[in-house]
Amino acid sequence: MDKELLTVDEVADILRTTPNTIYRWLRAGKFPGVKIGKEWRIKREALEERLNDSIHHPEQSYIEKLNIQGDHVMVLTSSQSEVLDIEVEFFKKGLNKGQRLFKGCWWQNQDEVRKELTLRGIHVEDLERQDKLVIADLADAFRKKGIQGPVEIWQSEAYKSLSMGYKVTWGSGSPDLLCCGDFNKLQEFENSLAKSIEKIPIVGICPYVLNLDAQDSFNSLVHLMNQHKGVLFYGSKISAFLRKDMV
Structure with missing residues (x-):
């Protein structure tokens, strides 16, 4: 032994x-x-x-519970590091299914995301060169065009995937409660994105860091759940995935 x-x-x-x-x-x-x-x-x-x-005896990943033809799921984590963990798991599954990937950055830096994804086993340079992965600055798009800016990026990349022969785009954004300046605009963005995803084949996740110390953050996150088809509570020891009709 x-x-x-x-x-x-x-x-x-x-x-x-x-x-x-x-x-x-x-x-x-x-x-x-x-x-x-x-x-x-x-x-x-x-x-x-x-x-x-x-x-x-593999555990069934939450990803196996997603509708792989199109979905929009909110993810609640306790740290920024866990956001990257869940995104890597999500992207690897998308690659295994032969789909094109989209990564939208709000508070994250694009080059730092490239570095962290590479360290976690995703060959970012090769994927970007082959246009199988797009990393976009959603915060900049919002500054330039308001909530329609980041929504249009999601839409354009999804349509580009279809034109390239992909059936579905696997995408992750990583908003926070202040990314649109105020919560009402954030709700408007998530609602607009949800309506777009209903019409386009996208499997999308929106990871948020749950900060219970911030004033009104819990109530705000509960409101945001209504803009998604499901909610994943993602932790280091255990995760729980709930569909909207269950919450």
Whole structure:
């Protein structure tokens, strides 16, 4: 029986993810590990058991519950890092299904998104060169044209995907409660986007960071749920996916 202890960097290389992700899993108890002094170590045997269990008893991802012909789902996370985690999972599934990807940035920097997606195993440079991935600045589009600006970008990229022979566009935006200046404009944007997605084959997610310390943020997020077909509560230990007719 192999008793070799692996470092966090070694496990990250094996799983094609980042060391920060492994640290987060370890701290949350999602991954078997032991702490020796200040450093984490993972038994190779435990890693192999976890990988085998994932192969033979895979958990159904929330992505498998999406309508792959078209959907618009709100995602609530507790941190900006989790936004990237869910987007990577979402984009990898879209690539596996042979679809074109769209990433809309509000508070995120486009170059930083490229870097983080690449670190998490998505070959951004190759995909952008082949026009299989578009990373757009929605905040800039809003500044120039109001709520119609980012909606038009979603629409134009979806129609471009269709013209290129793709059946569906897999897209993620990452708004926050202040991205449109005030909450009423944000609601108007989400409502307009929802109506557009009804007419165009898009599987779209809108990840928000849930900040319960901010005044009125909870009530605002509840209002936004009505602009989506479902809500995913995405956490480090457990996730729950609810359809609109369930909430």
